[in-house]
Amino acid sequence: MASHQTQSKFDTQIPAEILIGLVIQIHDWISKLESLRPSKQVNSLFTHLVKLCTLPSNIDIKALPQDVQNMRDDLMLLCGRAEGLLELEFATFVSKIPRPLNNLNLFPYYGYYVEVASLEYRILCENGVVQPKKVAFVGSGPMPLTSIVMATHHMKSSHFDNFDIDEAGNDVARRLVASDKELRRG
Incomplete structure (x- = not known):
């Protein structure tokens, strides 16, 4: 019922x-x-x-x-x-706690970002872009979740660059990414 x-x-x-x-x-x-x-x-x-x-x-x-x-x-x-x-x-x-990327799932809309990243990856694959060497996200904000999810789940060999108009947001995003050895590569 x-x-x-x-x-x-x-x-x-x-x-x-x-x-x-x-x-x-x-x-x-x-x-x-x-x-x-x-x-x-x-x-x-x-x-x-x-x-x-x-x-x-x-x-x-x-x-x-x-x-x-x-x-x-x-x-x-x-x-x-x-x-x-x-x-x-x-x-x-x-970004102020140890291993911040291990806590991104606490973000209220984390699940949405995972879904968006999966959708974007599927669209890229459907259009022949499977494992590009470099990916740029424009307007990524202080917490570049979509690119982080893409880099850690879908495109592990790609180098990601995140750009935003807000320099303070870029600084926070750089600290987040720099906290993870795998994301720092490249």
């Missing part, structure tokens, strides 16, 4: 108007925050947003009214800033 109820939850779509209304409300709350730095309130709002945005939906983004599309664009910018701050805080913390 419980499995049937679980299955029904996933098969049922929330009406588009309600979903859009909830996302607009969360955007309004996030926009009014003094800071996007990790906190109980910030984490709660973004967690709720992620849960809403991963629900089954047949919303056609291109058909949304322009004001909703503008809100969506703004929300994506806010999400990017908040994600960068979360990564910086976590990477700074974890």
Whole structure:
């Protein structure tokens, strides 16, 4: 019975108007925050947003009214800033402990990065890029998780370079990578 109820939850779509209304409300709350730095309130709002945005939906983004599309664009910018701050805080913390890469799985969205790295690797393989000598990640941030996962799970013989516009983030990322003998190679 419980499995049937679980299955029904996933098969049922929330009406588009309600979903859009909830996302607009969360955007309004996030926009009014003094800071996007990790906190109980910030984490709660973004967690709720992620849960809403991963629900089954047949919303056609291109058909949304322009004001909703503008809100969506703004929300994506806010999400990017908040994600960068979360990564910086976590990477700074974890870089100060012995063997920091052994603790990356504690990052709240680690599983997502593992999935993204696997998807990206599969796409590379499908397009004939199997074991390149060098790989560059642009916009890798202070915690270059995707490239770390790629280097440790999929492309062990490749040399990875991570670049970001934020020099402080680059410094933290370099400390993380330098903490691992295998990643320092090349």
